[in-house]
Amino acid sequence: MTSPPAPHVEHGTLALGRQLGQGGQGSVHQVLNKKINRADSGGWDVVYKEYNSTVLPQLDATALELAVALLVEPGFGEGQWLCEKTAWPAAVVRRQGQTCGFLMRAVPDRFQFMLRSLAGSGTGTQRLANLEYLLNDDAYVAGIGLTISDRDRLALLADLAATLTRLHRIGITVGDLSPKNLLFATAPRPECFLIDCDAMMLRGRTVLPQAETPDWQLPAGEP
Template structure:
């Protein structure tokens, strides 16, 4: 078999069931190890009739063609399918990196029941006071900007490597606040190479549909604009918000114009993920402001508790 495809016997005995959806079940794969993948692996086993008919091997192979530095960045930002698993010549599933525990939250519900769940980015749209009542984290303004900045970096990484997310939605990205606020994209076997058909059918989650019918890198940028809008204006109706004026008083400098461009009906006008990343870096350093209102807003978003690492360009907590 080629380097991006392995047999089912190479996965070894499976561990416990981690989750189940309409198309697949996810199990621990404690006996599977790969020299090019950091940390433990999981096995996503497609249900009968749900295995992707084509394209999965190409998505796996794209990662293996990356240089080591880019591959490490991809592994940190995504739960990428690292090997296609076949049996009798048919794809049965994929091996993926296990999502680190820092992307989960342990909380006690108002009923007193304990729960451990993935910290999906949709939680960022909830009113902070309600989040606190539900035992969920209520990120500060600067933590939200750091999450947006890291999400933009992940989208830019995928786009410059000719990849399309397609179904970017509030459940296929998770975030953490520990160490440094950042985002990890999941369900990446549904992503596709630019110009190729999707491995599995790409749909729009409710309230995340772009103006156009065809999903592309441009529709990714529209959906990222929706994320920025909803992440930075949590509360009533945030999960369905589309009016960029909702954050005019929150985004300093050129932020409001960048958001309006991101949500443009013309795909060619949309703000790129790279531009968003540079903007959020400027916000965090206070260098993107003009006028009294913008200065007050920037002061609320910046903090002396974070610094940008000169080598990795990542924002890190001051220790």
């Protein structure tokens, strides 16, 4: 059976909101006029990742197409789960026929929190709940507005291990695994959510050359 083509969106049809983030490979923006999975309470919000012009020559557009097409691949029963646990690419975005980025699910609210100032001033700012916050001592974690128990931490690690196992089972390898790319929630239950999914390897192919977060690379001698 022939797989359906990967969904495509023309850049000019996107109503973009504010920029949400900026990284070495590109920037992430709100999308005001698109949703995915409309069967679930009207759909999930999406965001747009636009690649920097400097990385486009290294972009494997076919690998991105394959990643997006995975969600609609006949017989692939993991699409719903994949989009519940990761910000997996959901549509290829093109500008005048050239791939320039992709749409993905916006991070669900439960994986965000209001970051309080340790000085106690201001009302706080909404931030992604990156796992890196939990690498600090308990006083710091509580001071910035996070509440997490030792039981929550263990349950979170168990969920991460189960998620990675399931990803590997369906042919997805997480290359750049770091606290910056892992989000967490404690309610209604401890769980993780993975971002930067275009850095993952699908069935041996990657969208861009593999990169590693500084100080989170494999130890010398490891395969």
